[in-house]
Amino acid sequence: MATVKLLSDDELSSEVRAVFDDIRKVRQSDFINNFWRALAHDPKTLRRTWDSLKEVMAPGALDPKVKEMLYVAVSVAHGCSYCIHSHTASARAKGMTAAEYGELLAIVGMAAETNRLVTALGVPVDAAFLVDSAD
Amino acid sequence: MATVKLLSDDELSSEVRAVFDDIRKVRQSDFINNFWRALAHDPKTLRRTWDSLKEVMAPGALDPKVKEMLYVAVSVAHGCSYCIHSHTASARAKGMTAAEYGELLAIVGMAAETNRLVTALGVPVDAAFLVDSAD
Amino acid sequence: MATVKLLSDDELSSEVRAVFDDIRKVRQSDFINNFWRALAHDPKTLRRTWDSLKEVMAPGALDPKVKEMLYVAVSVAHGCSYCIHSHTASARAKGMTAAEYGELLAIVGMAAETNRLVTALGVPVDAAFLVDSAD
Amino acid sequence: MATVKLLSDDELSSEVRAVFDDIRKVRQSDFINNFWRALAHDPKTLRRTWDSLKEVMAPGALDPKVKEMLYVAVSVAHGCSYCIHSHTASARAKGMTAAEYGELLAIVGMAAETNRLVTALGVPVDAAFLVDSAD
Amino acid sequence: MATVKLLSDDELSSEVRAVFDDIRKVRQSDFINNFWRALAHDPKTLRRTWDSLKEVMAPGALDPKVKEMLYVAVSVAHGCSYCIHSHTASARAKGMTAAEYGELLAIVGMAAETNRLVTALGVPVDAAFLVDSAD
Amino acid sequence: MATVKLLSDDELSSEVRAVFDDIRKVRQSDFINNFWRALAHDPKTLRRTWDSLKEVMAPGALDPKVKEMLYVAVSVAHGCSYCIHSHTASARAKGMTAAEYGELLAIVGMAAETNRLVTALGVPVDAAFLVDSAD
Incomplete structure (x- = not known):
């Protein structure tokens, strides 16, 4: 499926090539996943999305592994199968253990309930729970 | 609003009293929030939900603060205002800093996009990204 | 709130008056709830929605009470507070007991999980589970 | 797809074997569907989920067929294709007729609208519609 | 997949044949897509759904292309892959350009965020933003 | 409610002041709505979100009014009451007529169904409907 052709x-x-070059450099990998190949039809959205993602997922106060796990949690609640697969893979690549993954799943299910x-x-x-009342 | 009366x-x-006693003991606080007072009309669901939540949110491989942040992320994607307020308060009580909260919000928004x-x-x-292909 | 004025x-x-008359007749009640007063700005959508709802919720193979409970289940998953309140009230008016309501809630939560x-x-x-494979 | 290997x-x-034995006993069937084979990586979540499901779907105030139909309704609104297929099959196995299924679909669509x-x-x-106002 | 057999x-x-004839006449095409072939098991819902869709998507105040784009936007937020594919195809058939499609995608993503x-x-x-306050 | 204090x-x-100045300049209005006052706790996310929104909603291939209507459609499907109110107000300010609004609502409801x-x-x-098959 896909509503556009994936660009090779x-x-x-x-x-677009410039954005792909930056993705490869930041990720230190030659692999460009299908999401970017689909977005490549619109260089402006590709550029903005990549720049935003790079900023949001950059090292910060939270552990990069935790950031990917939060990404998985949201993707599950939105039912985005592609995103679940890609960010689960990323979380594992950044060190998520089987025990941590099990707890992530348990929380996602419990929160849904x-x-x-x-x-x-x-x-x-x-x-x-209100911020004002805590003043 | 509410489709049932909150029980005092x-x-x-x-x-129900036995479950409330356990909630107070585990949380080391006398405060019972409205969710449990609404669930109290059905002792069986109250008991099962509390036992499950206690198991899922117990200390484990993930930092309790991170667990609450995952709970917030799912609750936002499901649009549950009550849950967002209660678990944001819990995450803060367990040490979530303003910087961490900012990153949580940024990830939730980015993932949605x-x-x-x-x-x-x-x-x-x-x-x-497929598990089989990684074998 | 509301993005339009509710029409009195x-x-x-x-x-619109003709549709309201039909709602009153079918429901055997003078009460017109806010949803119809908001839709009343667009007689065509009001008419189509009421005619469809009347057909869908008419007596049929399923118990009217069960129909309302299915409506509640969907409304919860879509996070429509108004619809949850109105159809929970309807389900009760059509005989849903406290025990049945408890089971409805438990199923909605469990299914979400x-x-x-x-x-x-x-x-x-x-x-x-595939229909073809069952042939 | 799947983010984990399904366990045989x-x-x-x-x-895990003990939980599978109980599933087989309760369902009086040797068949264990893929959901449990995926959950089997985490015995604790497998156990808790099965115990909860068993309690929630046990005979009670509502007809078991209606319970499965409520499960389908929620699963549709959450867009869970697997769950839709498995619980539609269960509802049919528990006696849902084509006419009842037609009404279920009509209600799910109408409620969404x-x-x-x-x-x-x-x-x-x-x-x-407020509980308090009805006092 | 599919929970029912698609009718040929x-x-x-x-x-059902009468509804299919009307679809063919209105669309000036012999092609009947799978959605209608699945709905064909329930002539009443098929008829009501087609009549409603015909009324809603008929020429009116909004450009037919814009109507299809709004349909795509909703379908994305509901995660309906079939609907996304069919209405993206319709929007293109009604003149949506690549630039307009790019803007649609950007808005859908931005709104989600x-x-x-x-x-x-x-x-x-x-x-x-309240209607009352504008009075 | 709100999980943070709105900044005056x-x-x-x-x-933050620099972003607010830009919002005022682009919108040619002194009014800063609550969303930005809540985001103001995190200058980086405030800046990125405003820059992205400005780019996405800028004049382009689609009529600005249509852009706001697409924004409303997505916000309804995501159940964001605030966003519905703010973008419905924007669509009206950009010329959406009552007839166009009626059609937008009808499409949103029909698509959901x-x-x-x-x-x-x-x-x-x-x-x-597949892009490849159209090659």
């Missing part, structure tokens, strides 16, 4: 290395505009119970019951937020 | 401490069955781009484009999963 | 009975076009676990794990559908 | 019967730990209309319009919940 | 032209009831940031932060609606 | 004009860092029907039925994508 010899079908790229110079703008209580999210829906809370929503079904229409539970009002406790004053204690 | 003097309206509880003995089964790429999740939807990937879905819109129908990008096929790269062989490199 | 003395602000209705004759087309396993839905997300399955999605996270990317579990392939068993051949036994 | 000769790759199971004794803890009105859920989104209500959300788009930001319709405020009528006082009549 | 020689398996149709006369009611800010939707989740807003939800995570629990931002209260500004009075200026 | 006299609580801003110089980095067919999205879920398709998902429930597991309809396979027709070859005719």
Whole structure:
């Protein structure tokens, strides 16, 4: 499937090639995954998305492995199979152990369950959880 | 709002009281938040949900703070305002800094964006991300 | 909130009044809930939506109470607070007991949990579940 | 796809084997579907999930067929293809007729439509639907 | 996959055949896509869905191409791969250019990102956005 | 509610002030809505989000009004009440008529309905909708 053709290395505009070069450099790998090959039809969105992702996933206060796990959690709740596969692979590459993965899955499932119970019951937020009330 | 009345401490069955006692003991706090007061109409679901949550969020391979942050990430993607408020408060109580919270938000937003781009484009999963292909 | 003004009975076009009359007749109640008062700005969508709902929720193979419970289940998963409140009220009016409501909630929560676990794990559908394979 | 290898019967730990034995006993069938074979990497989550599912789907106030139909409804709204296929098969096995299935589909679609209309319009919940106001 | 068999032209009831004839006439094409062949098991839902779709997508105030693009946007957010493929094809058939498609994708991704940031932060609606305040 | 305090004009860092100045200049209005006042706790995410939004919503191939309507459509499907209110207001400010708004709502509802029907039925994508098959 796919609503656009995935572009191969010899079908790229110079703008796209520059982004691919940067992806390869930052990731220290020659591999360009399909997401970027699909986005390559629109150099502006490709550039903006890559620059944003690079900034967001850069080393910071959180462990890079944890960042990938958060990415997986969101991707599961949004039902994005591609993203789940790619970020689970990344989390593993950055050191996620089988035990950590098991806990991630357990939390994702548990959160889904209580999210829906809370929503079904229409539970009002406790004053204690409000930022203003904590002032 | 709420589709059921929130039960106060003097309206509880003995089964529910036992669960509330355990929540207070495990959390070392007298505070019982509204979710449990709404679930208290059904002692069986209350018991099962609390036992599961206790198991899932218990100390393990992941930092308790990270567990709460994963819970927040899922809750945002599911649009559960109550859960977002309660687990953001818990993450802060367990040490989440403003910088870490900022990174959490940035990842949640970024993942949402790429999740939807990937879905819109129908990008096929790269062989490199498949578990079998890694064998 | 609301992105449009809710129309009161003395602000209705004759087309809208005719739909409201039918709602009152079918439901045997004078009460018109806010959803219809918001939709009333667009007589065509109001008419089509009411006619469809009337057909879908009419007596049929399933118990009317079960129909409302299915409506609640979907509304929870879509996070529609208004719909949850209105269809939970309807399910109760049609005889849903506290025990049945408890089971509905438990199933909604459990389904959410396993839905997300399955999605996270990317579990392939068993051949036994495919219609063709059952031929 | 799948982010983990599905475990076959000769790759199971004794803890997992015990859960599989119980699944076979409760379901009175030798067939273990892929979901459990994927979860089998984490005996604790496997055990908790199976125990919870067994409790939630056990005979109770609601017809077992209706329980499966509620499970399908939630799974559709969450976009879990695997779950839709497995619980549609279960609902049929428990007696769901073609007419009942048709009504289920019609309700799921209709609820999705009105859920989104209500959300788009930001319709405020009528006082009549609030539990407190009914006191 | 599919939970029902797709019906071929020689398996149709006369009611279904009449709907298919109308689809062919309105679309001026002999092609009936799989969605209708799956819905064909339930003539009533098939008829109601086609009549509604015909009314909603008929020429009106909005450009037919824009209508298809709005359909794609919703389908992406709901994660319906089939609908994304079919309505992206329709939008192209109705004149959507590559530049317009690029902007559609960028907006869908951007909206997803800010939707989740807003939800995570629990931002209260500004009075200026409320319809009442504009009176 | 809100998980952070909304920052007023006299609580801003110089980095944030610079972004707010740009928002005011681009929008030719002194009004800064709550979303930016919540994001203001993290100047980097504020800057990146504003720069991206400015690029995505800038005049291009699509009518600015249509861009806002696409934004509303996605926000409804994601259940973001704030975003629905703010972008519905923007679409109106950019010329969306009542008739166009009515069609937008009808499409959003209709798409939701067919999205879920398709998902429930597991309809396979027709070859005719695949990009490759069109080559």
